[in-house]
Amino acid sequence: MRNPLIIDSHCHINFPQFNSDRGDALSRAGRSGVSEIITSGITTTFEGAVILHARDAEEKALKIVENCDSVVFHCYGGSIETMNEILDHGFYISLATLVCFSQHHRDLAREVPLDRLLVETDSPYLSPRRGRNEPAFIVDAITTIANIKETNFEKIAQKTTENARKIFNI
Numbered sequence: 410m411r412n413p414l415i416i417d418s419h420c421h422i423n424f425p426q427f428n429s430d431r432g433d434a435l436s437r438a439g440r441s442g443v444s445e446i447i448t449s450g451i452t453t454t455f456e457g458a459v460i461l462h463a464r465d466a467e468e469k470a471l472k473i474v475e476n477c478d479s480v481v482f483h484c485y486g487g488s489i490e491t492m493n494e495i496l497d498h499g500f501y502i503s504l505a506t507l508v509c510f511s512q513h514h515r516d517l518a519r520e521v522p523l524d525r526l527l528v529e530t531d532s533p534y535l536s537p538r539r540g541r542n543e544p545a546f547i548v549d550a551i552t553t554i555a556n557i558k559e560t561n562f563e564k565i566a567q568k569t570t571e572n573a574r575k576i577f578n579i
């Protein structure tokens with residue numbers, strides 16, 4: 410069966426770490442079911458959606474954007490309490506491949522409702538495997554989240570893709 414389409418909601422495929430094999434990395438991503446990749450440079454051009462990386466300052470960040478229409482807390486790693494406030498505002502949580510090896514991120518994955526979840530690799534960082542991370546490894550995050558939420562891979566892939574399309578207007 411063909412993999413459902415997946416969107417890597419944040420990565421740095423434009424970084425020099427991919428200079429020697431960017432094309433191959435993109436083909437591997439395609440073979441893993443990744444249909445679209447949102448790079449950090451492009452995200453700023455999307456109208457209406459604010460994408461935040463608020464490491465250790467999630468609460469402050471929320472105060473700043475609370476009147477915005479649509480906000481993605483990318484690479485979210487804050488508390489469950491702050492996450493619930495973010496969700497109360499109708500905003501989205503993007504979990505990175507960190508979820509494959511961090512207990513805290515697994516706890517976040519358990520709590521976040523599926524209709525507010527995005528997934529990302531933040532590659533070349535946060536690799537769930539040896540060495541550099543790349544968009545194809547998004548499947549590791551989806552598998553992990555599916556196990557935590559006791560559902561299947563397809564459902565997580567479909568739902569996170571649907572959410573990404575909605576918020577990024579793609």
Ligand SMILES: [Zn+2]
Nearest residue numbers: 419421449531
């Ligand atoms: Zn990043």
